[in-house]
Amino acid sequence: MLAGRSVLETCLTASVLIVGGGPCGLMLANELGRRGVSAILVDEKPGTAFNPQANATQARSMEHYRRLGFADEIRREGLPADYPTDVAYFTRYAGYELARFQLPSSSRAGELVKGMSGSWSAAELPHRVSQKYVEAVLRRHAERLPGIRLSYGHRLISYVESDDGVVAEIERLDDNSRFQVRADFLVGADGPRSMVRQSLGIVYGGETGMQRDFMGGRMLAVYLRSPGFYASIPHAKAWMYNCFNGDRRAFMASVNGRDEFAFHTQLRPDEDESAITIDEAKAAFQRACGAPIHCEVLSFLTWTAGHALVANGMQRGRVFLGGDAAHLFTPTGGLGYNTAIEDAVNLGWKLASVVKGASPAGLLDSYEVERRPVALRNTDYARRFADSLGLFAPAPDIEDPTEAGDEARRTAGVYLEQHARAEFNIPGVTFGGRYDGSPIIVSDGSQPPPDAANVYVPSACPGGRAPHAWLEDGVSLYDLFGFEWTLLQFGEVMSAQASFAESIRAIGADVKLVTLPKSLRDLYEADLALIRPDQIVAWRGSASQAGMIGRVLPRALGHNASDGARLAS
Numbered sequence: 001m002l003a004g005r006s007v008l009e010t011c012l013t014a015s016v017l018i019v020g021g022g023p024c025g026l027m028l029a030n031e032l033g034r035r036g037v038s039a040i041l042v043d044e045k046p047g048t049a050f051n052p053q054a055n056a057t058q059a060r061s062m063e064h065y066r067r068l069g070f071a072d073e074i075r076r077e078g079l080p081a082d083y084p085t086d087v088a089y090f091t092r093y094a095g096y097e098l099a100r101f102q103l104p105s106s107s108r109a110g111e112l113v114k115g116m117s118g119s120w121s122a123a124e125l126p127h128r129v130s131q132k133y134v135e136a137v138l139r140r141h142a143e144r145l146p147g148i149r150l151s152y153g154h155r156l157i158s159y160v161e162s163d164d165g166v167v168a169e170i171e172r173l174d175d176n177s178r179f180q181v182r183a184d185f186l187v188g189a190d191g192p193r194s195m196v197r198q199s200l201g202i203v204y205g206g207e208t209g210m211q212r213d214f215m216g217g218r219m220l221a222v223y224l225r226s227p228g229f230y231a232s233i234p235h236a237k238a239w240m241y242n243c244f245n246g247d248r249r250a251f252m253a254s255v256n257g258r259d260e261f262a263f264h265t266q267l268r269p270d271e272d273e274s275a276i277t278i279d280e281a282k283a284a285f286q287r288a289c290g291a292p293i294h295c296e297v298l299s300f301l302t303w304t305a306g307h308a309l310v311a312n313g314m315q316r317g318r319v320f321l322g323g324d325a326a327h328l329f330t331p332t333g334g335l336g337y338n339t340a341i342e343d344a345v346n347l348g349w350k351l352a353s354v355v356k357g358a359s360p361a362g363l364l365d366s367y368e369v370e371r372r373p374v375a376l377r378n379t380d381y382a383r384r385f386a387d388s389l390g391l392f393a394p395a396p397d398i399e400d401p402t403e404a405g406d407e408a409r410r411t412a413g414v415y416l417e418q419h420a421r422a423e424f425n426i427p428g429v430t431f432g433g434r435y436d437g438s439p440i441i442v443s444d445g446s447q448p449p450p451d452a453a454n455v456y457v458p459s460a461c462p463g464g465r466a467p468h469a470w471l472e473d474g475v476s477l478y479d480l481f482g483f484e485w486t487l488l489q490f491g492e493v494m495s496a497q498a499s500f501a502e503s504i505r506a507i508g509a510d511v512k513l514v515t516l517p518k519s520l521r522d523l524y525e526a527d528l529a530l531i532r533p534d535q536i537v538a539w540r541g542s543a544s545q546a547g548m549i550g551r552v553l554p555r556a557l558g559h560n561a562s563d564g565a566r567l568a569s
Helices: 023-034 059-068 071-075 106-115 131-143 195-200 278-289 332-355 361-390 403-424 427-431 500-507 518-524 543-556 561-568
Strands: 008-019 039-043 087-090 097-101 148-152 154-162 165-172 178-188 204-207 217-225 240-243 250-254 260-266 296-305 308-311 319-321 327-329 485-490 511-516 528-531 537-541
Touching: 008 023, 008 332, 023 039, 023 059, 023 131, 023 148, 023 332, 039 178, 059 071, 059 332, 059 427, 071 106, 071 131, 087 403, 097 403, 131 148, 154 178, 154 195, 178 195, 178 332, 195 319, 204 361, 217 278, 250 278, 260 278, 278 296, 308 361, 327 332, 327 361, 332 361, 332 427, 361 403, 485 518, 485 543, 500 543, 511 518, 528 543, 537 543
Parallel strands: 008 039, 008 178, 039 148, 039 154, 087 240, 178 319, 485 511
Antiparallel strands: 087 097, 154 165, 165 178, 204 308, 217 260, 217 296, 240 250, 250 260, 308 327, 485 528, 528 537
């Protein structure tokens, strides 16, 4: 074959074509494959991420990994099990320590979670692991699923949408050969420069170009190896190292707990990003260290902080957007990757339900209705965290070995410890996203709890995450849920409903009936609760309303969504 020559080879078919092989695309492939829905994923990269990228997996994402059966595998990746996940602040890494927010190691988190209550009543706690490891796990599991084809080193050239589906032209990058993919639906999870989003004429809205002393403007990211780092600094190990001074502000995450780090620093106005060399990347790290600590640069690139952007739409016909293609974050709080995971979870069960004939295509309209407000909410939280850190400037004498320097460091330490608690103890952000107003949520007229970053109030008010509990035998309530739909009954509420099984079969839904002791009824404040495949409460009711299931479930599946007012009454 002549170099550069394009040859149309063949045509493949799948229910869903996924463009983008990052966390959103890979999670979607897992969600679809587990439901027996075929998908082809294409990505221009040769494989999953080499660079560390995102570094924090929130507890809600870990709960979804648990639902898919590989949370323990994710938790074994990245840092050693006994490595502390503290967030620490220094004038320079080998200089003065200003503040430290202590957080547990992975093994300790596994021990603590069963004793947590209130805001942190959860099946999983957060895990500090670089995205490169997460993507590798997601890929391994997706590749094992029948009907899933992952094609890295391929790119989408064009596509045509019709009433019957989508026909896309794909190019294999190693030899420029081309083939077609026919699919029912197309999902663009192809990043901030999304070709799919641009093809739809959808633009980002929101805030961009925010300038801050830190986390606003041009940033340099350096993936490096430094075997002597820990021995060269006089401080306890941390997961996140922040450098706070008037010269070189930076943050650095430990990647493997031994010798690899993801270092990010703000570029100065006079620094030309196109002219940065490996030696200059090393020098930036050493300047933040305040010592000539040896390092090997594995890769480096520049990026821009200061974004809080959400696409003006997430769906056009048979084409959907998710992940960075739909929203772009400044990485404070680690919310971009985690929001992308929940995009995939939300869209995955809905696409599968439509493909398998359990729901009409109208169910898919609820994806944008539910996920776009959450993206707006989460980008706003990330912006607030970035403002808190980036607009707080160091005093000129913060590095001086004087009384004035001591006072500057004490003042900064108080502020930074408060900031760390605000940014890294965020159960409200993690668990509190809601789908109020969705056409497939049946409201009971109750009011959801207030939305606050650092406090989460478990509530079964329809539209939010199902309240979690650890049962007497040490089993997570979530582990009792069905993979698809779950009907919780507190006591033998449904025993008199002889027609329940017949009604469910007629609807064509997979519903698991779970009986819980009445002692847990107060957690849900209801006798019955219908839980969606994504662990969201779709409806709750009293024993006297048990007969409504035959009408509630079809609405939650996207049938007769306009009947919501009647059902709620």
